[in-house]
Every structure is written in structure tokens, then in C-alpha cells.
Amino acid sequence: MPPAASLSVVALTGLALVPVALAAGATLECSNPSQLITKLDDLFSSTSAIGCSGSQLQKDNAGGYWGEQYAKNASIVVYPSTAKDVQDAVSAFVSSEKGGKTELAFGSGFHGMTGAAATDGYMIDLKYLNKTELVYKEAFDGSIPAETVITYEGGARWGDVLKTTNGTGYTVVGARDSTVGVGGFSTGGGIGFLAGAYGFSGDRLLAMDVVLMDGTLVTATKANKYADLFWAIQGGGGQFGIVTKFYQKAALEPKLSHFHLWVVANESETQAQENTATFFESNTDPFTLMYYGYGYLPADIQNPTRDLAGRTVLIGVQFGNPADDAKQPGFHEVFNNQTLLKGVKTLSDVDYDLPYANAFEVINQFFPYGLRRGFWGPQTTKVTSGLLQDTKTIVKDWLDSLLATGEKPLTSLWAVQYMYPGLNGNLPAKSEDTAWPHTVAGHQTLFSPGWALPKNDKQTLETNTKINNLIYDHQSKVGPFLADYPNYISPDSEGHRVWGDNVQRLIDIKEKYDPDCIIAQGRVFASAGCTKRGKANIFAKSGSGPKMKYKRRQ
Known part of the structure; x- marks a missing residue:
């Protein structure tokens, strides 16, 4: 079996998802192993595994992608369980496949939106290394x-x-x-x-x-x-x-987490937008935040599959300040008695008090598997009621058009997360201090569509571009340029949009550490090696080279 769960003074090893037999060499699920696979089987530790096309190990990897359109059927999936196994997995691949057509990819959670963790060839699935x-x-x-x-x-x-x-x-x-x-x-x-x-x-x-x-x-x-x-x-x-x-x-570690979700009545949406903008300007506690969202949601938050429609949701969140919770304003003082719910009629609500380690339980429900997914969005330093309304209008048009095709875009949502100014003093001093320039922290927007039909890919991407352009234009009027958060990079974004003036340095470092462009899936910096291979799609100069291709899985 995979590395067993064991609790010590300092560690708990997570359970892997696929049982693996303890034996000399890795567990092998290949009917006709190649020389590469035989070599890996000899090198790998006994808690690692290798699966070939059609095996359960290979199917488990192909079925583990959050966004259905990004999944591929790798011909070989290896599951290293130690750092040395990863070294051996890389070395064996490079020595046998360098210059060939087989592509390498690697991943852990498989939530990414660029296709970087997917290949038809050689997949290094890291989930046993946990x-x-x-x-x-x-x-x-x-x-x-x-x-x-x-x-x-x-x-x-x-x-x-x-x-x-x-x-x-x-x-x-x-x-x-x-x-x-x-x-x-x-x-x-x-x-x-x-x-x-x-x-x-x-x-x-x-x-x-x-x-x-x-x-x-x-x-x-x-x-x-x-x-x-x-x-x-x-x-x-x-x-x-x-x-x-x-x-x-x-x-x-915060001792306690408090979440409250409110589904807003249609007649109170404008008031909710105004109250949200007020909260974003007035909050004084770095452990208190909120989300404003509009999406395909139920009237009763505790009956998630009934009475679905385009609706507004407000989510209030507070974590107990572990250093000074005595001076922290109470949750209901902030959300119920001050700004957020003033004059707002709600259809339903639900309240959670739980340890910080269980805070996921509230949010996981918004991001189920089994759909084509997007996870994209810029930042802005100022949230206004007008911005919220304009974005809602775009998202509503998208929802209505998908519903007309017979889609049920469950859990589809556009949201904005409040970010405390300056991240409580935890930002880099200069844009060049980190690859992603973020000396100013904006509030984080997110378009998280979920849909089933490939024919709706194009319209979904076009909707995302409309939202992005709206927010970029808004930000240009209210504050400085903000580089997009890398994990929410949009399919049509160029390098400068995310990494600013740091793109050329990233290209140079890519060339230094991966001169043969072995890592060539997803968004790929335009090093000499990657340009030669035709894999580059992130360039130092805007407008150079091809755009990122959004590959569709039917």
C-alpha cells in the first residue's frame, strides 16, 4: 500500500488514493513494459508505483483533474514516493526520451488552468510524495x-x-x-x-x-x-x-473560524453591492474578510440543487486573532450590526463555527469535480457598487445563454475576495523582489464558471475576456497597474499582464535550468530551447509569438 498514515510528534503522512503493494521495486501495472519502465521499476522505492495505458493507476490519474477539459490519458504514469524517486523518474525519462516526441508533465492536485499538469505521454503524479x-x-x-x-x-x-x-x-x-x-x-x-x-x-x-x-x-x-x-x-x-x-x-494558528453565508433577495442586490463597497473601504481587522459573489445559486443555501437561478451571495469570514483576540471586534459586530447587512433582505443563510483546519468544508461545496472549469481573474485596489453591478450584468448574460442551451452551470460564480490593505505589512518592497510583482495587493476577483458542453467553451472564454477588460479599465482609473495573480492566469493573457517587467529574467532562468525545454506544457517561457522546440508562449515583448492555445477535451 502507499505510505501509511502515521502520527508522530511532528508529522502525519497523508493517505495516497491508490493502494500499492509493498515489495521489491515499485508496484507495476503494465502488460508490456518498455525498457524505460523496467529501468524505473528497478530504481523506484517499494512504496512507489507505475501504471501504463488502460491500467487502474493510469485511469486514476486521468480522472483526477478538476477541470474536465484539461485531463489527458498519459501513456505512462509514475507515482514517486521519495525525492530520489523523482530524480530517477526525471533522469530515466531524459536519457530515453530526449529529442523524442513524448512529453513530460507533473502535478499534485490537478486544479491548474493552463494544462501544465497534463500530457498524453509521461506523467509524474506526485500524490504519494505527501x-x-x-x-x-x-x-x-x-x-x-x-x-x-x-x-x-x-x-x-x-x-x-x-x-x-x-x-x-x-x-x-x-x-x-x-x-x-x-x-x-x-x-x-x-x-x-x-x-x-x-x-x-x-x-x-x-x-x-x-x-x-x-x-x-x-x-x-x-x-x-x-x-x-x-x-x-x-x-x-x-x-x-x-x-x-x-x-x-x-x-x-487561529483557534476558531466563523463563516456566515447569506443568499440575497433580488430586490436587495443594489443595497448589497453598496454595503460590500463600504465594507471594503472600512474594515480594520486583517483576520476578517468577506466575499461578494454572483452566480447560479439556490434560494435556500442548505438545499443546493433546488430553485437555482442567478443570485447574489455574501460570505462573511472571521478567524480568531491568535495574538490578540481580546481586542478583535466580534463577528456579529462587524457583519450584522455595522455595514454588510444594513437594509439587505436575505432568502436564506447558514452559519459555521469550526476549527481553522476545517474551514475548507465551507468552500469545497462551491468547487465540485465533474465539470469543465475556469478559474480566472484580475485584482483591483477599489471595489465599487458600479463595478459589482457591471460585472454581474456580464455574468448574468452568460448564465442566461448557457441555460438556453440546456446547460446547468452548477456552482458557476463570479466573486471578489476582500484583501486587507498591504497584507498587514507582508508585501515585497520592490516589484523585482519576486517573480510575480505585487508590491500593492488588490482585492482578488474570480470568475469560476462550471459547464458541461464543449460547444460553450468559446462563449465562456469570451465572457472571461469581457470581465477582465472591464476590471482592467476600472483599475486604470482608480489605481496603479496590478499584475494578475499567476494562479488565475487567463488563457489569452500575455506575459507582462502577469509578470510585468520580470518576464525576460524568467526566460533567462528557464534557459539556465531547463535548456532543453523538458518542461514544456501549459504556459512556457520563451527560452532559446523552448522557442526552438516551438513550445514557447510567454514572451518578454507583448504581441510576440502565438497566443496560448486552449485545448479542448471533448
Whole structure:
């Protein structure tokens, strides 16, 4: 079986999803193994696995994608369970397939929206590499000051991580959905529930263990000889190597989480928009936030499949300040007695009090599997009632058009998350300090459509472009240029839209660490090697080269 669940003073290893037999060599599900597979079987640890086309291991990988249109049937899927296994998986592939047509990809949670974690060829599925530990006073060979850190391996999912940290007094800034993998999230910025209080996940990283495309394993920090690699992965994504372990500075764990969801009556939508704008301007607590959303929602939030229509939802969230909760304003003081619900009639509501580690339970319901999905959106420094209404109009038109085709766009939603100004002092000082420039934190918008029919892909993408252009135009009038959050990159976005003036440096680092462009799926920086292979789609100069192709799975 896969690495067993075991609790120690500092660690809980997550359960992998596919049973694997303990034996000499990896579990092998291939009827006619190639020389590459035979070699890997000899090299891999006994808790790893290999599956070929048609095997259950291969099918499990193909069925694990959150967005249905991104899934592919890899001909070989390997499941390494140690960093050395990852090294062997890379080295064996490069030595046997370099210059061939087989493409390599790797992934953990498979929530990404670029196709980077999908291939018809050779897939490295990291989900067996999933251990989390709380480590006190990690010094990283003296290159940075000792800190209490939480380490999580590259195949873990955030639900696994928080099971380990729950009740320890420490936690991480992680994703808001328990099934999201740590890899893409951590390398693409990392906006979580606690970002307003502690900063983005990527900015809290102190070190990363990375397998390069020549099979070597290195530890990258801000100060050692791999500082350029650290910089690139800290917001530049997974184009430079495979991270087998992240080291995130530990944060104090909130003792309690409070969520309240309200479905707004149609006649109160304008008031709800005005109240939302007021909250965004007036909130003073970094542990308190809210979401405004409009989507295909039920009238009764506790009966999610009945009486569905385009509706507005308000979500109030508060985490107990672990350092000074006595001075923190109470939840009902903030949301019920002050601004958000003033003059608003609601159709239904539901209230949750639960530990921080279980906060996912509230949000997971909005992001089910089994649909074609999008997850896109810019930031803005100022949310106005007019912006909310204009965006709602675009989303409503999209919903109405899909409903007319017989679609049921369940859980489709456009939302904006409140972000505390300056992220409570946890932003980089200069745009060049991190690959993703974000010296100013905007409120994060999100278009999360869910649909079933491939014929509606085009209209959905066009709707996303309309929303983006509306918000870009709005932001140009109210504040500075804000680079898009990398994990919400839109299919038609150019490099500057996300990485600003840092694109050329990212291209150079891509060439340094992956000169043969082995990592070539999804959004690919235009290094010499990737340009030669015809894989490049992120260029330093706007308008250069082809746009990213949105590949449809029928």
C-alpha cells in the first residue's frame, strides 16, 4: 500500500488514493513494459508505483483533474514516493526520451488552468510524495535566520497539510479548497484565507528542494547559489524544476473560524453591492474578510440543487486573532450590526463555527469535480457598487445563454475576495523582489464558471475576456497597474499582464535550468530551447509569438 498514515510528534503522512503493494521495486501495472519502465521499476522505492495505458493507476490519474477539459490519458504514469524517486523518474525519462516526441508533465492536485499538469505521454503524479512536518528552528545551513517552519512535500494537498498542523498552534497560508495541491498553489503566488493577515503563501517560503531536469536535487533559498531559481519559482510557476519539498515560515494558528453565508433577495442586490463597497473601504481587522459573489445559486443555501437561478451571495469570514483576540471586534459586530447587512433582505443563510483546519468544508461545496472549469481573474485596489453591478450584468448574460442551451452551470460564480490593505505589512518592497510583482495587493476577483458542453467553451472564454477588460479599465482609473495573480492566469493573457517587467529574467532562468525545454506544457517561457522546440508562449515583448492555445477535451 502507499505510505501509511502515521502520527508522530511532528508529522502525519497523508493517505495516497491508490493502494500499492509493498515489495521489491515499485508496484507495476503494465502488460508490456518498455525498457524505460523496467529501468524505473528497478530504481523506484517499494512504496512507489507505475501504471501504463488502460491500467487502474493510469485511469486514476486521468480522472483526477478538476477541470474536465484539461485531463489527458498519459501513456505512462509514475507515482514517486521519495525525492530520489523523482530524480530517477526525471533522469530515466531524459536519457530515453530526449529529442523524442513524448512529453513530460507533473502535478499534485490537478486544479491548474493552463494544462501544465497534463500530457498524453509521461506523467509524474506526485500524490504519494505527501508528508508534512512541523520543524522547530530550521536554519538552512545558516543562509537565513532560524525559523519555525512547516515543510510539505510536493504531492501533498492542503487538506493533508492542515490535518498535520491542526491543534499545534502553528499553521500555513494555504488554499481555500482541501483538494488543491501544494505545488501549483505555492509556486503561483498563494492566496489563501489568511493572506490578509500573514501575506501570500509564496512570500512565506524560506526554501525549496527542487529536482532539476538533469536529475539533480538542490535546495534553493533566497541567499544561496540557487537564489535565482528560488526567485523564479516564487511566483513564476513550475517551469524550472519539480519541487519535492517546500519550507514555509509557520504562522500562528487561529483557534476558531466563523463563516456566515447569506443568499440575497433580488430586490436587495443594489443595497448589497453598496454595503460590500463600504465594507471594503472600512474594515480594520486583517483576520476578517468577506466575499461578494454572483452566480447560479439556490434560494435556500442548505438545499443546493433546488430553485437555482442567478443570485447574489455574501460570505462573511472571521478567524480568531491568535495574538490578540481580546481586542478583535466580534463577528456579529462587524457583519450584522455595522455595514454588510444594513437594509439587505436575505432568502436564506447558514452559519459555521469550526476549527481553522476545517474551514475548507465551507468552500469545497462551491468547487465540485465533474465539470469543465475556469478559474480566472484580475485584482483591483477599489471595489465599487458600479463595478459589482457591471460585472454581474456580464455574468448574468452568460448564465442566461448557457441555460438556453440546456446547460446547468452548477456552482458557476463570479466573486471578489476582500484583501486587507498591504497584507498587514507582508508585501515585497520592490516589484523585482519576486517573480510575480505585487508590491500593492488588490482585492482578488474570480470568475469560476462550471459547464458541461464543449460547444460553450468559446462563449465562456469570451465572457472571461469581457470581465477582465472591464476590471482592467476600472483599475486604470482608480489605481496603479496590478499584475494578475499567476494562479488565475487567463488563457489569452500575455506575459507582462502577469509578470510585468520580470518576464525576460524568467526566460533567462528557464534557459539556465531547463535548456532543453523538458518542461514544456501549459504556459512556457520563451527560452532559446523552448522557442526552438516551438513550445514557447510567454514572451518578454507583448504581441510576440502565438497566443496560448486552449485545448479542448471533448
